[in-house]
Amino acid sequence: xxxxxFAPTPVGHLLVGHARVAxxxxxxxxxxxxxxxxxxxxxxxxxxxxxxxxxxVQDLQWLGIGWDAMIRQSERLALYTEAADRLKQAGRLYxxxxxxxxxxxxxxxxxxxxxxxxxxxxxxxxxxxQRAAAEANGKRPHWRLRLxxxxxxxxxxxxxxxxVKLQSVSDPVAIAADGTxxxxxxxxxxxxxxxxxxxxxxxxxxxxxxxQLDLFDALRARPPRFAHLPGLSDDxxxxxxxxxxxxxxxxxRADGVEPIALATCLVAPALEAAPESLAALAAGFELPAGTxxxxxxxxxxxxxxxxxxxxxxxxxxxxxxxxxxxxxxxxAVRGEIDLxxxxxxxxxxxSGTIVPPVMAGEQLLLRAAQETLPAEPWxxxxxxxxxxxxxxxxxxxxxxxxxxxxxxxxxxxSGPDLGALLPLIGRTRAANRLQIAAS
Numbered sequence: 009x010x011x012x013x014f015a016p017t018p019v020g021h022l023l024v025g026h027a028r029v030a031x032x033x034x035x036x037x038x039x040x041x042x043x044x045x046x047x048x049x050x051x052x053x054x055x056x057x058x059x060x061x062x063x064x065v066q067d068l069q070w071l072g073i074g075w076d077a078m079i080r081q082s083e084r085l086a087l088y089t090e091a092a093d094r095l096k097q098a099g100r101l102y103x104x105x106x107x108x109x110x111x112x113x114x115x116x117x118x119x120x121x122x123x124x125x126x127x128x129x130x131x132x133x134x135x136x137x138q139r140a141a142a143e144a145n146g147k148r149p150h151w152r153l154r155l156x157x158x159x160x161x162x163x164x165x166x167x168x169x170x171x172v173k174l175q176s177v178s179d180p181v182a183i184a185a186d187g188t189x190x191x192x193x194x195x196x197x198x199x200x201x202x203x204x205x206x207x208x209x210x211x212x213x214x215x216x217x218x219x220q221l222d223l224f225d226a227l228r229a230r231p232p233r234f235a236h237l238p239g240l241s242d243d244x245x246x247x248x249x250x251x252x253x254x255x256x257x258x259x260x261r262a263d264g265v266e267p268i269a270l271a272t273c274l275v276a277p278a279l280e281a282a283p284e285s286l287a288a289l290a291a292g293f294e295l296p297a298g299t300x301x302x303x304x305x306x307x308x309x310x311x312x313x314x315x316x317x318x319x320x321x322x323x324x325x326x327x328x329x330x331x332x333x334x335x336x337x338x339x340a341v342r343g344e345i346d347l348x349x350x351x352x353x354x355x356x357x358x359s360g361t362i363v364p365p366v367m368a369g370e371q372l373l374l375r376a377a378q379e380t381l382p383a384e385p386w387x388x389x390x391x392x393x394x395x396x397x398x399x400x401x402x403x404x405x406x407x408x409x410x411x412x413x414x415x416x417x418x419x420x421x422s423g424p425d426l427g428a429l430l431p432l433i434g435r436t437r438a439a440n441r442l443q444i445a446a447s
Contacts (some may be wrong), residue, residue, distance in 0.1 A: 010042030011205045015195065016070075018390065021256040022067040025210060025240050025303065028274040031286075032208050032237060035275060038290035045202055046075040047060040050082045050190050067257040071267045072286045080200070081194050088189040091197045092151070092182065096190045100226045101182060103149030104131040105142045117216050124338035127152070127178040136279050151183040153193070153223060160218045165206075165235035167299050172218030192216050193223065195419070198228040208235045233402060240274075242302040255304075262330075265350025266320075269312040282312045314355035318343040330355040340428035355365045357418050358432035364419045364445045370412045377413060381442070384435045391427035394429060416445035 014030045016022065019211055036223040037044045046068070050056035061080075068075075096102040110241060115125045132154070132409045140294050142149075161171040165376070179184075182193035199207065224231040271289060272282040296302065317325075320342060321333040329338065330352050356362060369372065380397045382390055399405045414426050423429075430438065 009038050009205075010037065011045065012042055012203050012208060013045040013047050013199070013202065014073075015047040015049050015209075016064050017052070017066055019052070019055045020058060020060055021258045022064050022258065024255045024260070024270075024274065027067070027071060027257050028240065029237060030068060030073055030291075031173055031271055032235075032273050032295070034075075035286065035293040036206070036295070039288065042206075044075045045204070046078040047198060047202075048078070048080045048082075049195065051085075051189050051191065051194055053082070053188075056082075063258065067261070070261060071271060072259065078275075079198070081189075081191075081198065084194075084198065085189070087201060088197050091191075091349070095153070095226060097350060098226070100154050101133070101151045102132055102154055103139065104152050104181075105134075105139075105147045105149050106131070112134050124176065126176065126250055127156075129179060131263040140206050147251050147327070150185045153182045153219070153226070155219065155222050156225070160221055162217070162221060162231075162234065164217075165208075165215075165233055166238070166295055166297065167214070167236055168213075170214070170217070171277060175220060176207050177219065196220050196223045196227065199232060200224070200227060200250065204232045204431070206235065207232045208237065211236045211239050216310050219302065228333075235295055237352070238296060238299050239301045240304045242286040242304070257300045264345075264350065265309065265313055266316045266348075267311075269309060269316050272312055272419060273305065273309040277305075296335050301435070314343075314346045317348060319343060337432055340432065341378055341424045344424040347433075354424065354429075356422075357420075358429055360434070362419045363440050364410065364416045366447055367412060367416060367445045371446045373398075373402055373404065373409075373412060373443050374416060377416075378439055378446070380440045381435060381439055386435065388427050388429040388431060391430050417441050 012033045014033045016026055016030075033044055036042065046065075048056075048061050048064070050061065092101060111127075114128065118128070130153070132147075139149075155174040156177045157179060159171060159173050161169065164170050176183050180192060181190055183189055195279075198204075214234075217234050217236070221231050257270070261267075266282075268282045268285065268289070271286060272279055275293065276289060322338045325338065325348065326333070326335075328348055333351070333355050337355065337358060339349075341351055343353070345351060376392075377398055378395060380401055382394055382397075395405075395409060399409055400410070409423065410426065414423070415421050417426065417433060418429065
């Protein structure tokens, strides 16, 4: 069976780019009948917080992403210790006592001499006596993985053929001096133990692939297939107001973005309409080809979201609408908003107190509008009746008549059908707004 994993580090809220990786894993698994593991990479106790882990789970569930099992790296330290012991015995992990300052000094000296700034493996020449002396002086080593000296070639499911000369790469730190297992090391141990067959992740992790493949080999395990998704390019949009690099799923959810709209925007750039569910999205899901960045098009996201909201029934959104909002109100506005949060503004228009702009040059029209304002009760036909009477009184018809009335009654020059809004606004509010606009 195909086995995949999504492995976020709970140091903040789920970013849009990470959500794209999670979706790719979930949809690939659905398409191919695979198994998905949610793994929280939380070995860094100083920065990983339970509240962020809980928020990550909530955001994934909101997106509709499920998983077959969940594990936490913080609960698997014995597994990493056992793997590390085997590598130490095989001479593939070796202790290093340089301080960060010493390492920076070494790098600077190599740079000045025009040499590559990779680690010089000086600690491989450490004698048992020198190690004992360092430990006696209170020094605790960090442990590096001794990479093999070979050209490593592999086939990436997205980027195609890739290679790395391991002798040009610094031996990576696998265990910090405080005993913390670094993610690149713990991840490989977990992938082996959980039987992961495919690793779908972002391009920013591609630099680790060669090192991790060498580590799989050192642990005598068959590596998974790698697929590195190209990055998302920035597309700043005024109404969302944030760059894609810092855009979180939680913030989009608060703005009123629907989960299937976001999912479609992230993993199906060619679709003009969002499907009904993730299952439908999975049916046509394919990994992207090539390494070119995918544009995160917020204008498209808003367009997809508007399409979804336009057909969403009242029961599905009632709990997220302003208190007191009715089905009649929702049916009036749902086809004219991009984000559900915009419903709040229109609820204020029909049930609250807004101050329209004073409309210089339109006093005669607005006073005539007050004089011809029909008596209640009102229904959706009231606007047609009123416009006919007002048109006869002023000689204005069509948009030249409707546009100033809309601005005076709603404070906006565009929006939902005024005929649907007017009965919700009511005669008292309408008369008061016309008077303010005419003053």
